[in-house]
Amino acid sequence: MSNVFVNIALSLDGYMAPEGMTMENWDRPDYKHWAAKWGALMSWMFNQQYFREKLQVGAGGETGSVNDMVRYTFARTGAHIMGKRMFEGGERGWPEEAPFHTPVYVLTHEKRDPWVRPGGTTFYFVNEGPARALELAREAAGSRDIRISGGANVIQQYLNLGSVDELEIAFVPVLFGGGRRLFENLREPLPQFRIDRVLHSSDATHLRYVRQQV
Amino acid sequence: MSNVFVNIALSLDGYMAPEGMTMENWDRPDYKHWAAKWGALMSWMFNQQYFREKLQVGAGGETGSVNDMVRYTFARTGAHIMGKRMFEGGERGWPEEAPFHTPVYVLTHEKRDPWVRPGGTTFYFVNEGPARALELAREAAGSRDIRISGGANVIQQYLNLGSVDELEIAFVPVLFGGGRRLFENLREPLPQFRIDRVLHSSDATHLRYVRQQV
Numbered sequence: 001m002s003n004v005f006v007n008i009a010l011s012l013d014g015y016m017a018p019e020g021m022t023m024e025n026w027d028r029p030d031y032k033h034w035a036a037k038w039g040a041l042m043s044w045m046f047n048q049q050y051f052r053e054k055l056q057v058g059a060g061g062e063t064g065s066v067n068d069m070v071r072y073t074f075a076r077t078g079a080h081i082m083g084k085r086m087f088e089g090g091e092r093g094w095p096e097e098a099p100f101h102t103p104v105y106v107l108t109h110e111k112r113d114p115w116v117r118p119g120g121t122t123f124y125f126v127n128e129g130p131a132r133a134l135e136l137a138r139e140a141a142g143s144r145d146i147r148i149s150g151g152a153n154v155i156q157q158y159l160n161l162g163s164v165d166e167l168e169i170a171f172v173p174v175l176f177g178g179g180r181r182l183f184e185n186l187r188e189p190l191p192q193f194r195i196d197r198v199l200h201s202s203d204a205t206h207l208r209y210v211r212q213q214v
Numbered sequence: 215m216s217n218v219f220v221n222i223a224l225s226l227d228g229y230m231a232p233e234g235m236t237m238e239n240w241d242r243p244d245y246k247h248w249a250a251k252w253g254a255l256m257s258w259m260f261n262q263q264y265f266r267e268k269l270q271v272g273a274g275g276e277t278g279s280v281n282d283m284v285r286y287t288f289a290r291t292g293a294h295i296m297g298k299r300m301f302e303g304g305e306r307g308w309p310e311e312a313p314f315h316t317p318v319y320v321l322t323h324e325k326r327d328p329w330v331r332p333g334g335t336t337f338y339f340v341n342e343g344p345a346r347a348l349e350l351a352r353e354a355a356g357s358r359d360i361r362i363s364g365g366a367n368v369i370q371q372y373l374n375l376g377s378v379d380e381l382e383i384a385f386v387p388v389l390f391g392g393g394r395r396l397f398e399n400l401r402e403p404l405p406q407f408r409i410d411r412v413l414h415s416s417d418a419t420h421l422r423y424v425r426q427q428v
Binding site for chain 2: 012013014033062064171173174175176177181182183186187190191192193194195200202203204205207209
């Protein structure tokens, strides 16, 4: 059966996104320093050869174990789940060939027909909640895994459902001081994780946790 | 000159202490599961030989690099700084020979004479704020280092003063869901840290960050 996983970057103070990083401030990178903070959070990724190649950022890049991890994350994923806000941001920002190449289930109250993009990405709009989206993602993913892409509130919903099997965090030594926290709104009984693997480099510590069956 | 450091354990969701862990609930370990959570946060420490010996917890324990780190943390410290609430909890809970063996500067509005304990610990009550407490701690520590012991709000004050040179975090894979967060109330300009060292074991990831001079 597919594993359900989260793979995100987190600031040292636990934020997925800095304060001020909104659609309204997209053209104001100095607003609350959001762009500098976001850049610090993601720079490890832009140094990876596989990512650079995939997003056509440029040649070169690291080819070590972090790069292998990035490549594996792309390869293992058979379906994505995301929230409405993340989709709406991406709808404006992604290239025509959206960077998923799998079915993507968008949690939303909006009724809308599937949106097929070149390159194998089709967005499906799910109105029946996170459990139903996960059911659809499982059907689509086959033996591959399901990535809960975000945002924070969507990941929190799946943590509260007890559905997240693997939590992969690139823990980056930058303080945001505010923004959207990953770990909030969690309810008892809380899921239990154990450390599965730690990779480290000079710009991020890659922590991988696996859910314990209790 | 002395380095100023923080050395604490943090839950995966960023808490130093779980919700419900208060003086009022000290005899109710089931209250909001605080004791089980606290135990999960600190269990790596109780497995270390040096800690077991120091606190007379029992024989045995690990003797590897984490144990060396614990030993070094004790050895390097020439003065401690803590908040009033941490002191008041400890005043009731510590053994007569309080576990510091250095001068301890307590940030408080209370005027009180120094309190000398057997074993080299003397508590000094500082009414003039965190900068003055640090000044006194520097004088006392000599060439040894100064540990900001906690709680969270005291660490935040020193982060905001830009005085924390080293941030050592035992990052433990337990979710608290609520409690006292380490990283809150931080102000711009935020201090900048780089990864200095990562040690990992099956029960905690020991992250060490050093402040970048900017």
